[in-house]
Amino acid sequence: MPIIAPSLLSANFLALQQDCDMLNKSEADWFHLDVMDGRFVPNISFGLPIIEQIRKATSKVCDVHVMILEPEKYAEAFKKAGADIYTVHIEACPHLHRNLQQAKQLGMKAGVALNPHTPIQTLVDVIQDIDVVCLMSVNPGFGGQQFIPQTIQKIIELKSLITQKNTNTLIQIDGGVTLLNAPEILAAGADVLVAGNTVFKSENPTQTIAALKAL
Numbered sequence: 001m002p003i004i005a006p007s008l009l010s011a012n013f014l015a016l017q018q019d020c021d022m023l024n025k026s027e028a029d030w031f032h033l034d035v036m037d038g039r040f041v042p043n044i045s046f047g048l049p050i051i052e053q054i055r056k057a058t059s060k061v062c063d064v065h066v067m068i069l070e071p072e073k074y075a076e077a078f079k080k081a082g083a084d085i086y087t088v089h090i091e092a093c094p095h096l097h098r099n100l101q102q103a104k105q106l107g108m109k110a111g112v113a114l115n116p117h118t119p120i121q122t123l124v125d126v127i128q129d130i131d132v133v134c135l136m137s138v139n140p141g142f143g144g145q146q147f148i149p150q151t152i153q154k155i156i157e158l159k160s161l162i163t164q165k166n167t168n169t170l171i172q173i174d175g176g177v178t179l180l181n182a183p184e185i186l187a188a189g190a191d192v193l194v195a196g197n198t199v200f201k202s203e204n205p206t207q208t209i210a211a212l213k214a215l
């Protein structure tokens, strides 16, 4: 069964408590929290104070996806705010290996996100240190975009790298995941589905989460 990680970027920020309660009662596994700095990506979302509040509202895994430059400067602060997984972008990390060790030393799982243009091969020498690889299936910055089809090939390639290196790394797909394309994404080897609009803009988010979980 896939791990389901609804993205709260598409939640109702004026009723965050209700959306957290809904997720708590649902079959969702992780809360996917998208932090944007307006520099690494052309959008600004939310940051530490919101994550601190969400942490109080759930005991589920807080999966923090930071789309920010110099993510190492904020790792400790995000840990204090309640992050369980700290996912940084490889494109923002000239010292990725050091960043991964830092996250682990702070007691978080270490995640790495790849933009659509970044090859899987960039992970060859570091895959054994990564808990979660987040493959961006849209250009990061916004919810509600179209899934980029080439992602399927990247999932297959990443899966084979993980098998070859014999690591426990999870493959997470982020962007444009729907009930229609999720079966193909999972068949290619994905473990974690992020879903923003598909969950929160659906008529019955709880049922949509259950339907994703049942795939």
Ligand code: DX5
Residues within 6 Å of the ligand: 007, 008, 009, 010, 032, 034, 065, 138, 139, 140, 141, 142, 143, 144, 145, 174, 175, 176, 177, 194, 195, 196, 197, 198
């Ligand atoms: C995009 C974010 C995603 C986003 C996904 O930069 O990383 O997590 O919320 O939203 P959907 O599922 O609507 O594409």
Ligand code: ZN
Residues within 6 Å of the ligand: 007, 032, 033, 034, 065, 174, 194
């Ligand atoms: Zn994300």
